[in-house]
Amino acid sequence: MFALYKDAGYQDVLVEEKQALFDQVTQDMRYPETLYGCYECGICVAACPSARFYDFSPRVFAQVMAREDVHTFYELLNDSVWDCSQCFSCTCCPRENNPGAIITIMREVAVNNGLASAKEALQAYSRIIFKIMSTGTQVSPDMLQPDFFPDWGQDVRDVAENLDVWRRAIPPETMHTVELAWDVSEKTRLELYMIWKLTGNLEMIENIDEGLFMILEEVMEELLEEHGYDIDDFDNILED
Numbered sequence: 393m394f395a396l397y398k399d400a401g402y403q404d405v406l407v408e409e410k411q412a413l414f415d416q417v418t419q420d421m422r423y424p425e426t427l428y429g430c431y432e433c434g435i436c437v438a439a440c441p442s443a444r445f446y447d448f449s450p451r452v453f454a455q456v457m458a459r460e461d462v463h464t465f466y467e468l469l470n471d472s473v474w475d476c477s478q479c480f481s482c483t484c485c486p487r488e489n490n491p492g493a494i495i496t497i498m499r500e501v502a503v504n505n506g507l508a509s510a511k512e513a514l515q516a517y518s519r520i521i522f523k524i525m526s527t528g529t530q531v532s533p534d535m536l537q538p539d540f541f542p543d544w545g546q547d548v549r550d551v552a553e554n555l556d557v558w559r560r561a562i563p564p565e566t567m568h569t570v571e572l573a574w575d576v577s578e579k580t581r582l583e584l585y586m587i588w589k590l591t592g593n594l595e596m597i598e599n600i601d602e603g604l605f606m607i608l609e610e611v612m613e614e615l616l617e618e619h620g621y622d623i624d625d626f627d628n629i630l631e632d
């Protein structure tokens with residue numbers, strides 16, 4: 393079987409296993425609209441921010457998929473797939489390819505199959521996922537600490553020391569917060585939970601980090617109970 397890179401890693405993994413994952417990507421309903429052949433022009437690489445910082449190329453994804461090179465595909469699936477910023481600048485492709493979308497599908501396949509590389513790559517995001525689910529926001533103003541941003545000089549120190557004052561100066565009251573980017577209502581958090589559940593995102597989190605999944609379920613169960621709902625009676629929640 394042809395391999396774009398002769399030294400593609402994971403030679404010990406059975407080709408059938410690689411092929412099965414490759415097929416999951418190509419059989420995804422979105423896949424036919426991501427690849428129409430490749431001129432090897434490199435325009436996508438010139439537009440790609442990740443290509444500037446990593447040994448990474450959207451062109452390689454288009455080439456590997458077009459050539460059905462399952463060996464290099466498997467290597468990308470376990471490594472480079474996590475270097476994409478998902479900005480979709482590569483849609484400037486003159487053949488109307490969408491390497492970023494190919495990567496999106498590949499990431500989902502990596503997660504849904506519980507690949508060890510995916511678990512490792514996403515480990516750092518557990519805290520972020522927990523924060524979004526439990527508070528409704530991701531970053532918080534109190535992350536602005538002089539130790540983390542030494543290049544900001546004296547300004548960051550002044551802001552950090554008087555953060556609550558700066559925050560109270562912002563017109564919307566929901567932003568008079570220091571530990572949260574803004575106050576997110578419980579209704580919004582419940583809606584977020586339902587969206588994640590219905591779109592299969594919670595299932596993906598369970599595949600990657602069962603411990604985190606259980607904590608999230610616990611947090612949401614408590615919140616749902618406070619509002620008179622039962623987490624196991626999801627249809628009822630949806631009806632309301």
Ligand code: SF4
Nearest residue numbers: 440477479480482492
């Ligand atoms: S979506 Fe990914 S591959 Fe495409 S330009 Fe952005 S970082 Fe590069």
Ligand code: SF4
Nearest residue numbers: 430431433434436485
């Ligand atoms: S994917 Fe498109 S932009 Fe990138 S090398 Fe191929 S034809 Fe050129």
